[in-house]
Amino acid sequence: MSTAPDGSHAVRVNRTAWDLRTGVHLTSDFYPTRRVRAGGSTLKPPERELVGEVRGLRLLHLQCHFGLDTLSWARLGARATGVDLSPVAVRAARRLAAETGLDARFVCADVQGFTDPGAPYDVVVSTYGVLCWLGDLPRWADSVAHNLRPGGRFVLVEFHPLLEVLHPGKVSGAGRYFGPDRPPATWTQGTYADPAAPIRYREYRWQHPVGSVLDALIAAGLVLERVEEYPYSSYRLLDELDRCVNGVWVNSRSPGRLPYMYAVVARAARGPRAPAGAEGPR
Ligand SMILES: C[S@@+](CC[C@H](N)C(=O)[O-])C[C@H]1O[C@@H](n2cnc3c(N)ncnc32)[C@H](O)[C@@H]1O
Numbered sequence: 001m002s003t004a005p006d007g008s009h010a011v012r013v014n015r016t017a018w019d020l021r022t023g024v025h026l027t028s029d030f031y032p033t034r035r036v037r038a039g040g041s042t043l044k045p046p047e048r049e050l051v052g053e054v055r056g057l058r059l060l061h062l063q064c065h066f067g068l069d070t071l072s073w074a075r076l077g078a079r080a081t082g083v084d085l086s087p088v089a090v091r092a093a094r095r096l097a098a099e100t101g102l103d104a105r106f107v108c109a110d111v112q113g114f115t116d117p118g119a120p121y122d123v124v125v126s127t128y129g130v131l132c133w134l135g136d137l138p139r140w141a142d143s144v145a146h147n148l149r150p151g152g153r154f155v156l157v158e159f160h161p162l163l164e165v166l167h168p169g170k171v172s173g174a175g176r177y178f179g180p181d182r183p184p185a186t187w188t189q190g191t192y193a194d195p196a197a198p199i200r201y202r203e204y205r206w207q208h209p210v211g212s213v214l215d216a217l218i219a220a221g222l223v224l225e226r227v228e229e230y231p232y233s234s235y236r237l238l239d240e241l242d243r244c245v246n247g248v249w250v251n252s253r254s255p256g257r258l259p260y261m262y263a264v265v266a267r268a269a270r271g272p273r274a275p276a277g278a279e280g281p282r
Contacts, residue, residue, distance in 0.1 A: 010135055010204040011085065011110050013185060017203040018086035021191045022066055026092055030193035031068060037100060041072040044234035045247045047127050050155045050226070050265055054078035054123065060147050062111045062126040067093025067104065069127065074102040081118060082106045085133075112139040120149035127157040128234065128261075132172040132205045137212060141220035148268035154222060156266075159237065160229065160259040161209050170237055172207035179207025210262055222266035233260035 025031050032042055047069075051059075055077030061070040064082030066089040074080040074097075082104060084090050090108040097104045107116065111126075112134055124144050134140050144154050159171050168175035173186055185202045189195075214224060232248040233241055237260065241249035251257055 010185075011112075013202050014133055014204055015085050015087075017188070017201040018084075019088040020199045020201050021193075022086050022089040022092065024191050024197040024199060025193050026066060028193040028197075031066075033066075033068065033096070036068050036071050036096065039075075041075060042068040043072045043076075044127075044157075046157045046228075046230065046234060046261065046263055047125065047155060050157065050228075050263055051123060051125055051153075057122040058118075058120075060116060060119070060121040060124045062114075062124060062144070063130040063133070064093065064106065065089050067096055067106060069125075070104050070106070071096060071100060071102050073125070074104040075100075078103075078123075080104040081116060081121075083109050083111055083114060083116070085110055111143055112136045114143045115146045119147040120152065121147050122149060122152050124148055124152070124154045126155075129159060130156075131158055131208045131213065134208075135204065135206050137208060137216040138219060141216035141222070144217070144266075145220040145222055145268055150268055150270045152268045153225075154217070154266045154268070155263070156213070157234070157261060157263045158213075159233070160262050161207060162259060163237070164207055166258065167238060172205045174205075174207035176207065178209055183207070214264065217264065217266050221269055223269060224264065224266050226263070226265040228263040229259035230261040230263070231256050231259065 036042060054073055057078050059073050059078040059080045061080060061082045064070045064084050067082050070080050070082030082093055087108050090106045093106040124147055161171055161177060164171040164174055165177050172179055183204060183206055185204050188203055189200045190197045232250045234248055236249045240251045243250050243252045
């Protein structure tokens with residue numbers, strides 16, 4: 001195990017990890033690629049409800065993996081752009097966009113410090129298993145704000161960091177609620193979509209308490225509109241989530257035991273943004 005010496009090293013290590021993972025995910029049963037090819041959607045009830053109608057909107061999907069959700073937003077009429085760190089994932093996403101003929105473009109970039117030349121967007125979306133890969137939440141939140149038009153909305157749906165306390169490894173690997181700022185690199189074998197897959201790689205993961213995420217968004221100038229915690233999950237992360245009801249997984253033996261996910265809706269201020277690094281009034 002080593003300690004992350006700087007952010008760019010961690011990003012390089014994680015890019016290699018995600019290239020390897022993606023190679024497995026592309027043919028795994030976990031990801032319903034066939035459904036998207038056949039005209040279906042991978043979007044889950046929470047983001048559908050929070051994002052709402054997207055027809056005609058410019059939508060930026062952060063950490064889009066190989067694009068299934070991005071293409072699903074495009075299928076609903078959004079002019080969608082997906083961004084991901086992994087070149088393998090982005091190439092696969094572009095192939096799927098070409099095959100399906102959907103209005104989606106894909107960019108390969110680190111979402112920390114990313115400003116799309118195609119910005120501003122009406123909506124920025126990021127969902128499920130995204131924040132644990134990011135060591136610099138303030139830079140991430142600044143990028144969200146810079147990519148939104150004034151009055152545009154950001155929607156985040158993420159697994160709840162409290163799960164990491166009761167189920168170590170499910171979110172960040174920290175095994176506690178408040179994670180270290182500089183987590184060690186860890187070796188991982190296989191992937192959540194196929195634990196037996198013959199891949200082994202290092203990765204860096206961060207534990208971000210809900211308060212740090214909200215603080216970063218507020219500091220970037222976003223205005224919080226909604227914060228939700230859910231006693232269910234869009235994915236069957238744990239065995240205790242034993243029944244699928246209306247598209248989400250519930251703990252039927254102990255309803256209300258834990259918040260499995262949370263969501264944030266935040267709006268970009270309506271006035272012009274100060275340039276990055278500009279001093280505010282004292
Ligand atoms: C668990 S997947 C998210 C999948 C998402 N739930 C979906 O289905 O669209 C995490 C994704 O984050 C990407 N990622 C990790 N670190 C990143 C970074 N710094 N910038 C951009 N993407 C990153 C990975 O390449 C991976 O595709």
